[in-house]
Amino acid sequence: MEPLRILGISPETIADGYGLRYAIYFAGCAHRCPGCHNPQSHDPHGGEALDEALFERICRQIAGNPLLDGVTLSGGDPLLRPDAMAAFLRRLKERTGADIWCYTGYTLEECLAHPLRRECLRWIDTLVDGPYVEALRDLSLPFRGSANQRIIDIGALHLFDAS
Known part of the structure; x- marks a missing residue:
């Protein structure tokens, strides 16, 4: 699996979701x-x-800032390579417990129809969907x-509730 690529990081932003957020900008958009x-x-x-x-540096920076309200993934399109992104999201959520926003040009419906993008949704709290x-x-x-x-509250959809 080819690694994800990061264009930049903004350790504190108020432009990419509610509250003070740590933003990660990924390379690649189709x-x-x-x-x-x-x-x-x-x-x-x-x-x-x-x-x-x-x-590890990202996780330390997130953990080291108690003022953060969460993490935002943007780009590019973070869901361009959903196999690698699903693994990243799982690890990030498990390590930091952060509230995660993700911007994507795919619609929620497209994500739900694609098994790997659907898996990404498991770890995302808020999805901002659709192309510009x-x-x-x-x-x-x-x-x-x-x-x-x-702006979609993924948790409110109960997609991954235990049956």
């Missing part, structure tokens, strides 16, 4: 939405490989750029 605010993130080979040392649509651009919307994008 959507290539016209008007994308981060086109340099499209290259899946950009940035730095997420190795064990970088993972320039014709639906709306700067008044909190935490998203176009009116088709939704």
